[in-house]
Amino acid sequence: CPQNRKTFRIREEHLKDEKEELRRLRVQNGPGTEDPSVSLFREYLRLKTVHPEPDYGTSETLLPCPVCPGRVVAIITWVGSRPELKSVVLNSHTDVVPVYEEHWKHDPFAAVKDEHGNIYGRGSQDMKCVTIQYIEAIRRLKAAGKRFSRTIHLTFVPDEEVGGHKGMETFVKHPEFQKLNIGFALDEGLANPTNAYTVFYGERNPWWITVRCPGSPGHGSRFVENTAAEKLVSVFRMLNTNECFTLGDVTTVNMTMVKGGVAYNVIPAEMDVSFDLRIPPTVNLQEFEEKIKAWCKEAGEDVTYDFAQKHMDQNFTSTEESDPWWHAFSSTCKAMNVTLQKEIFPAATDSRFIREEGLPAIGFSPMNLTPILLHDHNEYLNEQVFLRGIQVYERLVPALASVPPLSGEE
Ligand code: MET
Ligand SMILES: [Zn+2]
Ligand SMILES: [Zn+2]
Numbered sequence: 104c105p106q107n108r109k110t111f112r113i114r115e116e117h118l119k120d121e122k123e124e125l126r127r128l129r130v131q132n133g134p135g136t137e138d139p140s141v142s143l144f145r146e147y148l149r150l151k152t153v154h155p156e157p158d159y160g161t162s163e164t165l166l167p168c169p170v171c172p173g174r175v176v177a178i179i180t181w182v183g184s185r186p187e188l189k190s191v192v193l194n195s196h197t198d199v200v201p202v203y204e205e206h207w208k209h210d211p212f213a214a215v216k217d218e219h220g221n222i223y224g225r226g227s228q229d230m231k232c233v234t235i236q237y238i239e240a241i242r243r244l245k246a247a248g249k250r251f252s253r254t255i256h257l258t259f260v261p262d263e264e265v266g267g268h269k270g271m272e273t274f275v276k277h278p279e280f281q282k283l284n285i286g287f288a289l290d291e292g293l294a295n296p297t298n299a300y301t302v303f304y305g306e307r308n309p310w311w312i313t314v315r316c317p318g319s320p321g322h323g324s325r326f327v328e329n330t331a332a333e334k335l336v337s338v339f340r341m342l343n344t345n346e347c348f349t350l351g352d353v354t355t356v357n358m359t360m361v362k363g364g365v366a367y368n369v370i371p372a373e374m375d376v377s378f379d380l381r382i383p384p385t386v387n388l389q390e391f392e393e394k395i396k397a398w399c400k401e402a403g404e405d406v407t408y409d410f411a412q413k414h415m416d417q418n419f420t421s422t423e424e425s426d427p428w429w430h431a432f433s434s435t436c437k438a439m440n441v442t443l444q445k446e447i448f449p450a451a452t453d454s455r456f457i458r459e460e461g462l463p464a465i466g467f468s469p470m471n472l473t474p475i476l477l478h479d480h481n482e483y484l485n486e487q488v489f490l491r492g493i494q495v496y497e498r499l500v501p502a503l504a505s506v507p508p509l510s511g512e513e
Contacts, residue, residue: 140493141222141486144235145214148224153212157198159261171269174261178283181241183254183504188512189286190254191503193241194453194464195234196263196270196291199226206480220486227484229477230291232492233468234259240496251504256283263453266311266412271453275460287428287463287503290454293477294470294484299442300495302432303466305419306448306455307381308388311412312395313360314338316374317405323368331363331374334403341398342378354382354391355449377411383447384417414451416459427506428463435502441495469495 151158159175177197183190202211202225209215211225224231237257262270274280295301316338318331342356356378363374382391399406422429422445436443448454454464469492476482 137216138486138490140235140239141216141489143239144232144489145216145222145224147231147235148214148222148226149212151212152198153225154198154201154264157261159197171273174269176261176270176274176279177259178279179257181245181255183252184250185252185508186254188253188508190256190284191500192256192258192283192285192288192457193237193500194258194260194271194288194290194457195230195237196260196453197234198261198264198270199229199231200264200478203480208481211482216486221483222486222489223481223483225482227482228294228468228470228473228475229482230468232470232484232489233291236469236489236492236496237500239493240500243493243497244500249501251501253286253504253506254284255500255504256285258283260453267453267456271456275456280460285457285462286506286509288454288457288465289499289503290457290464290466291452292448292466292468294468294473294475295444296472296474298471299444300436300467300469300471301444301446302422303446303448303452303454304422305384305417305458306451306466307354307383308414308417308455309412309451310380310382310410310414311377312380312408312410313375313377314399314402314406314408316376316403317372318374318403319370320372321370323366323370325370327370329403331371334406335361335363335374335376337402338376338398338406341401342380342395354380354386356380381449381451384419388415388417414455414459416455418458418461419447420458420463420465426463427509428503429465431502431506432465432499435498436495439495439498468492 159173204211207223209217209223211223214222214224214227216222226232241255241257258274260267260270260274262268266272292301292303314335316331316334318334319327319329321327339358343358357380358376359379360377361374362376363371365371382388395408399408420429422433424430424433433443448466452466454466457464470484470488471491473484473488
């Protein structure tokens with residue numbers, strides 16, 4: 104339709120701008136040898152911290168805080184000149200999601216850089232880029248002899264991608280977390296295809312549910328009533344009301360796993376179906392669970408459900424100009440001519456555990472001019488965008504670590 108053609112044209116023009124901007128950055132930074140920050144980023148992409156068996160081995164060389172057997176949260180601290188003030192945390196997770204290698208243009212763990220400077224790798228957007236950008240920004244600030252009043256902690260957390268149970272969820276309850284004396288945290292966000300950067304001040308609540316549908320078994324050739332499969336279909340119909348609005352504003356439901364069955368000709372005694380639900384902060388969670396309960400009951404008296412993930416906290420972080428942390432963040436971006444788009448994160452990050460502790464957290468991955476490719480095939484980040492992100496942190500970190508003492512801090 105004409106409307107679509109118009110959108111498409113805008114997108115084409117937009118891509119042209121994007122390419123020009125990247126060309127401009129390349130010219131500005133000049134050709135020649137690779138920036139050592141980029142080399143470090145590529146080295147990190149080659150570490151296979153990929154599920155289901157992430158190799159976290161190397162991170163133990165940092166300062167480890169044992170969270171769960173086989174899992175560590177590494178912390179690096181830059182003590183401020185007024186260490187009694189609340190600290191700034193730069194958080195990143197060290198794990199990445201699996202790949203379908205056959206769909207990738209390049210080996211997803213080789214960190215191949217193409218002729219445009221695009222660096223391909225699992226984690227190039229989510230979120231190994233951010234980890235290295237934090238480190239490089241801090242390294243440059245230290246090398247320049249800078250020091251700030253507030254302490255800065257870099258935290259490197261495992262297992263975000265599998266729900267954070269052996270990562271941030273446990274860590275926030277650990278005495279070591281309390282000792283960090285956190286005032287404000289930065290964590291991951293998403294790429295933005297335009298020249299703007301997106302910031303996230305809240306998240307949808309992730310609920311991972313498995314519905315168990317028992318049913319009458321029997322020979323596959325017969326008319327059997329009350330089967331597991333018909334209950335499964337009934338639950339699916341009621342739950343799967345996928346709506347098409349901006350992701351942060353609506354509940355999405357996706358059926359992600361189905362289990363059951365042993366042979367073509369045996370009607371199974373049980374079938375399990377799993378759903379990934381993402382619920383916006385505006386939804387009444389108690390009422391929503393009542394609905395799920397009712398749908399299951401309607402599908403069959405013996406249909407039950409379990410949660411593998413059930414986040415209930417609906418707090419978000421202030422983005423009022425009167426908030427000292429947000430003011431430091433947003434005024435720095437303004438001074439750098441960086442446009443910000445404020446949104447609710449459509450998926451989930453470790454920020455939800457930090458916010459649940461009553462602490463402010465902003466999701467931000469400085470990747471503009473970049474398509475959103477997290478968890479996708481051929482995830483990449485352009486090296487110029489990556490380098491620009493370091494510069495953004497070189498300004499943001501000093502601003503946040505210099506926020507004047509808040510009431511109650513002196
Ligand atoms: C719900 S646990 C978080 C895992 C991942 N970041 C996701 O949003 O799917
Ligand atoms: Zn992530
Ligand atoms: Zn992810």
